[in-house]
Amino acid sequence: DAKTTQPNSMESNEEEPVHLPCNHSTISGTDYIHWYRQLPSQGPEYVIHGLTSNVNNRMASLAIAEDRKSSTLILHRATLRDAAVYYCILRDSGGSNYKLTFGKGTLLTVNP
Amino acid sequence: DVKVTQSSRYLVKRTGEKVFLECVQDMDHENMFWYRQDPGLGLRLIYFSYDVKMKEKGDIPEGYSVSREKKERFSLILESASTNQTSMYLCASSPPTPGKGGYTFGSGTRLTVV
Numbered sequence: 001d002a003k004t005t006q007p008n009s010m011e012s013n014e015e016e017p018v019h020l021p022c023n024h025s026t027i028s029g030t031d032y033i034h035w036y037r038q039l040p041s042q043g044p045e046y047v048i049h050g051l052t053s054n055v056n057n058r059m060a061s062l063a064i065a066e067d068r069k070s071s072t073l074i075l076h077r078a079t080l081r082d083a084a085v086y087y088c089i090l091r092d093s094g095g096s097n098y099k100l101t102f103g104k105g106t107l108l109t110v111n112p
Numbered sequence: 113d114v115k116v117t118q119s120s121r122y123l124v125k126r127t128g129e130k131v132f133l134e135c136v137q138d139m140d141h142e143n144m145f146w147y148r149q150d151p152g153l154g155l156r157l158i159y160f161s162y163d164v165k166m167k168e169k170g171d172i173p174e175g176y177s178v179s180r181e182k183k184e185r186f187s188l189i190l191e192s193a194s195t196n197q198t199s200m201y202l203c204a205s206s207p208p209t210p211g212k213g214g215y216t217f218g219s220g221t222r223l224t225v226v
Contacts, residue, residue, distance in 0.1 A: 032210040032211055034210065034214055036214065036215070042219060042220070043202045043204070043217030043218055043219055043220050044155070044202070044204075044215070044217050045217065046213070046214030046215055046216065047214075049210065049211075049213070049214055051211065091210035092210070093209055093210050093211055099145075099157055099160065099170070100145070100157075100204075100206075100215055101157070102154050102155040103154070104154060
């Protein structure tokens with residue numbers, strides 16, 4: 001899987017929007033952008049994924065840059081339950097695409 | 113609600129014991145995975161399977177084996193448990209291609225080897 005770069009940590013206030021950035025300058029045309037989060041003492045949880053277009057679901061929105069070299073996970077109104085480590089991962093849709101390789105992610109702190 | 117179920121939440125075993133960690137998914141996913149997670153080292157892939165009776169080594173397979181006799185079940189086996197295998201073990205399943213969706217993880221098994 002191609003490499004991604006995320007800030008080590010970010011802080012937000014409750015009920016405010018949060019924009020979590022991810023850089024993936026070496027992304028290939030067949031790489032999907034996947035986001036996961038891991039709450040304390042739990043397994044990772046799938047959040048959202050996309051290829052080229054922006055995506056929305058009940059948990060979050062994913063904004064993908066036009067050149068696909070970066071993306072942003074948007075939590076529209078942060079809650080205390082959103083405090084977690086967020087991982088941005090690229091998954092190739094061709095070849096050996098079974099593995100999901102986790103980096104260190106971004107630790108999001110949400111202040112009440 | 114779709115689910116990946118791991119047989120135990122907490123487990124304590126003695127050094128040298130043979131340990132079985134069981135994982136069952138109800139999503140008819142082709143792919144299944146075993147990871148371990150340790151502080152400072154993150155999640156590391158032990159083994160994965162993309163079909164029944166098929167298995168591939170991940171990044172840290174030493175000391176482990178796996179079994180997938182049925183599509184919904186993927187077992188991790190510690191042949192002779194050692195203290196350095198004390199860890200959180202996470203099972204996951206996924207559709208065959210990344211465009212079809214993400215991984216679903218179980219809640220994890222915290223294994224302590226004494």
